[in-house]
Amino acid sequence: MAGVAVSTTINGDLVEYLCQPDETLLEVLRDRLGLTGAKEGCGTGDCGACSVIVDNRLVCSCLVLGAEAEGRQIETIEGMAHGDQLHPLQQKFLEHAALQCGVCTPGFLIAAKDLLAKNPSPTEEEIRFGLAGNLCRCTGYDKIVRAVQDAANVMKGA
Amino acid sequence: MAQVTLWGSLSAAAGGRDKLDIEAKDIRELFRKLAEQYPAFEPLIDRGIAVAIDGTIYRDTWSKELPPGAEIFLLPRLAGG
Amino acid sequence: MRYIRPLSIEDAVGQLAGAVGPAAILAGGSDLLVRMKGGFIEPELIVDIKAIAGLSDITETADGFRIGAAVPCAVLGENAALKKAWPGVVEAAKLIGSKQVQGRCTIVGNLCNASPAADSVPALVAAAAKAVVAGPSGKRTIAVEAVPTGPGRTSLAKGEIIEAILLDKRAPHAGDAYQRFIPRTEMDIAVVSAGVNLTIDEAGVIKAARVALGAAAPTVLLVEEAAEVLTGRKPDEATLERLAKVCSGACRPIDDKRGTIEFRRKVAGVLAKRVATTAYQRAGGK
């Protein structure tokens, strides 16, 4: 099996790696680059815990090959805060207790960031359908939806 | 003398009896005497038995005293989520 | 295992035709990677077609629309002209998977995965869409319903790639729609589905109709008899009831983890009624 050399940008930084042709972007992020914020909940695109943004598109990194990242711009949870300044969504998730076990949280935050980038004033229904690709088993989603609503208000005001 | 009621699967260990009179000052003594009188209780005690004293369930406090006249129930130890 | 990213369709076709072991085409990967993960396929060659010129574009031509094989379904929804002309096709494509999957999955992939429950296929069949096939012996254009031949099987030969889907230019007073039944509100595979495409006259009478059902048989069903029920009529209650009956009768479903035979039969008819009503309204009928 021949390794594929990849040059890509992750959270603004140029990153180069060698990966196997069948290795997923999630495996590359977690096992090669030490970016374990994206989680594998299913490996089949059904839970959203591995969500990242590739060239402004929200994707499941378990359904992207590492080799496909060549020349792309990738955003992960590790790049969401600016230094020690949390993103408003991160802050609101904390304030609303929108996480219990927290394993789905990185995926939800990335998905919510993508949602608000495309729709800064979503209705409750738009938030619910926009985040339907992310499974949470702890919260019943109530506090997650409220945190996103609150963050949207803060971000519009900013 | 405390009257002890055995519930659920425990009465089988006492030969089908569901009420026993046992002289015991605390849970430890109660378990010891139970095991002496009914050897079938020993593995059950090892596995864990809960004791309800006047409605409050104790799982592990063997030093808990049995107040005179208290209502005492022995229940199987449960699993939780 | 090799991963390649050819720049031309000819190169891609050549690589696929010359592959020694099993080869797989990668566009969105939302089916391929799941199958690889499950160990159902171990390709020797993965051909990523996203760098091929033109395959990632939607172009509006004199004849209609050409949707490249690598266009993610999310992009279909962002194309105002396509959405206006073929709202049923777009809404079907937008039902596949989650937002995350939408950013990757393609209607060609959906078609070639050849699942009888594929969401976009009944809508494409109802829309009389065509597939442009490039292969070692040149190009050919076929009806989309000719692509899947059974669950997981297609009529494509070794080395062939579908490079685009063609949709006709829209006639006036025409509309299409698609609905599926799923137990949840999102993230499920269709238990049964229906796509309807209608053209009406000035008086609101249906001139032409195509009705397709998904997850109702080994491949998507084009129900000619259902089209006959609608043609020459308005979708009044009696017509819709007949449509439902014909659609239920046309189903040849199975019992599986997603639904029962009885359920699929019954709901296929219910959906056909609802979808025909929406398509009629979109065509301008009242």
Next chain:
Amino acid sequence: MNFDPRFSGRNFTSVGTRPIRPDGVDKVTGRARYGADFNMAGQLVGRILRSPHAHAVIRKIDTSKAEKLAGVKAVITAADLPDLTDGDTAMYDILDNSMARKKALYDGHAVAAVAAIDARTARQALKLIEVEYEVLPHVTDVDEAMKHSAPLINDAIFTEGLEEKPVKPSNVCKRTQYGHGDVHQGFAEADMIVERSFKTEQTHQGYIEPHACVASVNADGTADLWVCTQGHFVYRQHCAQLLGLEVSKLRVTSSEIGGGFGGKTHVWAEPVALALSRKAGRPVKLVMTREEVFRASGPTSATSIDVKIGAKKDGTITAAEATLRYTCGPYAGMWAEIGAMTAFACYRLENVKTVGYEVLVNRPKTAAYRAPSAPMAAFAVESAVDELAKEIGMDPVEFRIKNAAQEGTRASYGPVYGPIGIGPTLEAVKNHPHMKAPLKANQGRGMACGFWFNFGGQTCTDLNIGMDGSVSLAVGTVDVGGSRASLSLVAAEELGIAYEHVKAVVADTSSLGYNDMTDGSRGTFSSSMATISAARNAIKVLRERAAQMWDIPVDDVAWEKGHAVAKGATHGNLAPLSLKEIAAQSGKTGGPIAGHSELVADGAGVSFATHICDIEVDPETGATRVIRYTVVQDAGKAVHPTYVEGQYQGGAAQGIGWALNEEYIYGKDGRLQNPGFLDYRIPVCSDLPMIDTQILEIPNPNHPYGVRGVGETSIVPPLAAIANAVSNAVGVRMTHIPMSPPRILAALEAEREG
């Protein structure tokens, strides 16, 4: 116990507030480390080969080809995990479940495992292991398994609890009975009797994080295990016993846990990972795939339940009876027994009888799932209660209020209740605006009650005061949903300092005494008791130090609002000393200041909830939609109300999923058809409305703050509440959970056809 654990009725400063959790920033930045996020130098990848058969004798396993594959460092079978359980049948079952010894007992049962240099090599190696099976007939359905003609799963099991000793082995491993009074006489007194049979399908806890661990066994007999678990001390006991290690030489560190709900309360793959590491001489990381999680871990029981309830015209229940049959997987369990205990716990009954049958089937070993066994029993009972209320012509809430248990009622499972919350939750529901909100066509409203025991158990806590006056709190109960925040609040409350100055961590097994696992809603209840005790011990030290600093007798020093205060006329002019001031001098007054506590937190208060739910049904397709949902539950005292609400909402959401769509679907071949989140349908965000909550606080007299467990009860009422709502919406009584669209549509069609 070295402190007074009784409810004190005090006023609170910190407890009851809603600060941000101490582990929050790590969790929103992706830094928190879960089971699969940890790595060790030289680590191998472990993978498990699983049986494709539901029931088969393992004739032979040939691992030679796999062993020869380049990059494979160890291959193990049951032979590498010799039986050290010494007659402990529960541990033997856990061992056999970890790695099948003679027979594969369900689709997905582990039969062999490999450790290799990477995942690809490990996967390839699994394919090279040759297993010779003798496939046996199997049984997965609970009622089928009880028949005499059913394939026998374990010929050494004879039904326990029968009056006559059975002569033949059976798939029914135990019969249990609860109740009091005379149900025959009770039914004779009844004016109306409702009798129904119900079924519920098997569900999975569905935690988003698959089981994951990193195991490292050294040649000197020491070992480390990093693992996602609800109880690292329990995992240490299990693994040490199964591997033959000395308990104290195995250090288990609990990672952050991505959900458990009972599913991470006993070991699965961890002994396998340790055995692989021992054989390979290198650390091994073992992470289950989602498919493995569904096929081989979790699930709850599938059930079949008959209920009979009788009442007088005035609404008094005269007798209640239930027979409950629960699957245990292929190993003995006590799941039906718990169902039999909880079934009628909400009611004040003169005559009640419940009988439970534990049934072995070729499905994965049943594990606890949030108030295990109670939701199915409540579904059956609360459905019948609703139906009976309707027949009598009484409002279902009034009917329940009339028959609700109260302080002094003898519970159907034996003891007499102390102060309890069933009545108050029902009164709150009766007065809730949700009950009066209008409904549209095809919409129906249902309500139901639920009960759970709540546990306490062994607990150990250390509280250390830094020289700057900040406090580190080391607890041994795994934090499954915010308990570090609530325990920090409790420490702050007791010491009289600000929450921000307390940092709580979950200590590993080498740093703290034994703790039972976080189960039975015991995390905050038990560890708060130990934290209060530890804080009071620390305060004793603080007072002694202040006495030294002032040079006055310690009896003249009191502790008030975070300060040592000198008492009495002679010291009245001394300014109070803050905790910070005392801590700063600690090096000169006797060294570090700490408080420790080791106790058994007994006296967990029972918990009740009542839920209200509005459902809309599409009569043409059987599709359902939850329109509105309200949870009313007694918390005793809500330490961190936001996380209490979160528990209420999460339990309700899991119950909604169970009620509507979640189920294990087995094919005729005994193989699981839907081992993934695509077809095992847990609720997604767009499936649910906001879930309203109302916290009631009826103090638990056995806890100094009145705290009761809150985690589990919320999953108990939803199955019945939704079934009652569907019945009120479209007039069909659903007796089979989940109420998936095909089942509802079939019921509607049957009703239409009369």
